[in-house]
Amino acid sequence: MSFLRKRKNHDLDDDESDDMISGNGNAASNRTKSRKPPNTAFRQQRLKAWQPILTPKTVIPLFFILACIFAPLGIAIIHSTYNVQTLQVDYSKCGSLKSKNYESIPSKYTSFHFKNKNTNPDYKWRVVNGTDDFDDLKQTCQIQFTLPVDLKPPIYLYYKLNNFFQNHRKYVSSYDLEQLKGIAVTKADLENDCSPVKERDDKIIYPCGLIANSFFNDTFESPVLLNAKSGSNNETYELSEKGISWGSDLKHKYKKTNYKASDIVPPPNWYKMFPDGYNDSNLPDLHKWEHLQNWMRTAGLPTFYKLYGKNTTSTMSSGTYEISIGMNYPVSIFGGTKTLVITTNSVFGGRNLSLGVIYIIVAIVSLVLGVAFLLQHLIKPRRIGDHNYLQGSAVDSGFRDGPRQANDPISTFRDQL
Template sequence: MSDTPRGVEHTDSIDSHDSTPKQPEKTKSRRPPNGLAVVLHHWRHLRPYWWPSSLRQLTGTFLRLCSMPVSYFSSSSDPPDSQKVREIKLNYTDCIAKAPEFTTFENMPGSAVESAFKNANSSVRAQWAKKTNTNVTLHNGRQITGNQCVLQFTIPEDMSAPILFYYQLTNFYQNHRRYAESCDLQQLKGDARSYGDITGSKCTPLYGTKANDTSKPYYPCGLIANSMFNDSFSSPVWQNPPNDGKARTYNMTNKGIAWDSDKDLYGKTKYKASDIVPPPNWAKAYPDGYTDDSMNQPPDLKQWEAFQVWMRTAGLPTFSKLAMRNDKDKLVSGIYQITIDDHFPTTEYKGTKSVLLTTRTVMGGRNNFLGIAYIAVGGVCILLGAIFTATHLIRPRKLGDHTYLSWNNAPAGKPSGPSTAMASGRESRPGDS
């Protein structure tokens, strides 16, 4: 029973005294508020799906795009970039054995002379002579009696700078594992490593010796340093310049021949001269060992770039290493002569040694292999791409086809079906068959 009489209503309720207008009730919606896409990064975008067919085609296209331009610049320019290099190579291995005594010159064998110039018909004449039992100067300034090979050759056309002078060895395996590791990096850096530190290191077996009943380490130790190439070369001398006809030297330097990164691997040694001995094959330069005399002091490996070049081992048995260079002056056509102090033996291991005078291009030296290799790789990619595309169009394979799973192709005699651990990813439970 209500306390309020019928027909009587209270008009002075709380709502009647509320000055705030009544707001319409909002309806709930699952639609995200404006701007949420920006907050959640739900922008329109493209997300490619890498199916095997598209991935094969994309990979083949990428390899073709990489290979063909390089092959074009290497071998297909007019003339090919590699063919723009001018060079002459002279093999002087048998000079001391076969060349006549200086000043009589004799033509070098045709197999010992190789050249590449713009005019293929350019005649390159090369002759040699030898000087036996003559005074030669070693890298440390010591004078000894030795042999020299004198090469005289023609340059049929001007060679633009930079002019690079290399020596080339064949059948010399610097890439042998034991040889390539045979050095002590800390010693080369300048640390005074003791005989005990060097013993048993990678320098073995050339780690040191006994001198005056005292064990001393070799400096530098190891097979690489001991077998350093020690032939030395004079700068080319122009024999027939115009006008006065006096011979002129085309000056070349042995500075700037090593990589800057290699120079950081070497430092001036902290050894005392009395604490170390030179490697066995350095006996000509240091017959009395290391002393405090200026001529017999241990070499400064930080400044000796020829040593740094030799210590960077080659990956193939035939290699060239930079000996001298001239980055400014062109080598004009004419007759030139170089004198070689012949020390390094190559006949013992059936190798050869040559000098190489060459220019270069943006693609490097004269090497047709690079262009041919890239053309071959590009051609193989085109062929394989065509085969894969044809296979996909003629007999497309359904993606995710379970018939190709290994357990659905079990050999006869073996039950088909996946092993529990491999297929289901769970352990077997009671009741599993």
């Protein structure tokens, strides 16, 4: 501490001498203008720190401990996620079918996994063509599949998009948060990021921005069991569309709007949902529209899943099911695909083995390093604290490899210490 006090006094004397040389006799006022950092432990980097010394006795057991911890965790994660049961059907090409009868779906468009009886669900599909109110082609893809086992709840229905970049810099910020919270934001106060989907026909677009305008509008009906065990026909397995969005979004981010229906218009791509625009009866309540809430929570990767419905109470019995999908969302314009996913889950989420595999890899690497270091320590140990292994010196400007010899003319760190 005496050394620090001397250093501080020396610094102050230097400041005062500089002030006298510059001709300013008021040294105290000039000292306040000094750019030197205060002489404190934090500003001068003298805080206490823990600097562990890595020795074979600490490093080798650490590697074995890591292997013992990560290996069981990895096995548990893989076992848990492997037992997740799932069905997937890429229905992007369903609209191009020619026949009105059911056809087998090519295996390249399907995947499945069941826990005990991993039997092919015998996927089939067909397309039903019609026209909508705008005399445009309206297509419904009907998919049949056979469950070989009962699926216990919870059951989730997702849609999966591929090659859709929701993480684009301009896209991900294209919304107005105040507008989503129900505030009637004026045209001048709308976020500029909403452009070019900001206003139309001199009216505010609600909700504005590219994210809302590109809303996924394919529709999925609940699966219908065609050969129920009870003997009844067409038993519907109900999938709820409530409680599928994030709780924080539902409670805080989205509120019923204070706009008047006459002051706003829907986004351009919503014209079929609101052909006559908004009125007091059809003005959407974003607080209850959970499909839109899920879509507005943008994904970080070009391949992503969005939850569409779930059933957390009823078992999905084995048998043949039929599900109808209203095909409204184009994916060919961006070279993507859209996939129907029905799945169970585990404590670690869906069927993704990546996390468990990473844990196993870390355990194997730790075990290999531990064994290698142990053998090296047993075969050719190194004495800890040997200064002959230090490199460099006050005379030598470079670095040298290997330990210094006793007759080395260059002074060693041993001599300096």
